[in-house]
Amino acid sequence: MSQKNKGYFLAEMLLTIAAFLMAAAIILPYSVFIITQIVQIREDAGAVHLLFDELMHIKASGKESGRTLEVKHNLFYQVLVFKDDSGNILEVCIQYVGENQKNIKKCAFVE
Numbered sequence: 535m536s537q538k539n540k541g542y543f544l545a546e547m548l549l550t551i552a553a554f555l556m557a558a559a560i561i562l563p564y565s566v567f568i569i570t571q572i573v574q575i576r577e578d579a580g581a582v583h584l585l586f587d588e589l590m591h592i593k594a595s596g597k598e599s600g601r602t603l604e605v606k607h608n609l610f611y612q613v614l615v616f617k618d619d620s621g622n623i624l625e626v627c628i629q630y631v632g633e634n635q636k637n638i639k640k641c642a643f644v645e
Contacts, residue, residue, distance in 0.1 A: 580606045581628040581640045588626050
């Protein structure tokens with residue numbers, strides 16, 4: 535009458551599936567959040583790089599580079615240069631629409 539039971543019982547299998555689903559329910563939202571943060575950081579890095587290039591060009595030559603639109607990583611970055619009444623450059627901004635459809639603007643003052 536003594537038989538050895540080889541394998542899983544139904545209850546053990548259901549507990550394993552429930553534990554796996556609970557772990558997936560916790561980890562999946564975090565992974566989606568991290569992926570969106572990585573995309574946003576990559577977009578910001580492109581904008582800051584263009585802003586730095588424009589500021590260095592202004593500092594070296596004393597005038598703007600003339601770029602108004604730059605395409606990088608399938609995003610359109612718009613270069614905006616603000617001047618005062620006498621024509622001196624005060625501020626440079628990079629404006630773009632991110633992957634999450636937000637209008638983002640990075641600005642810096644010219645020294």
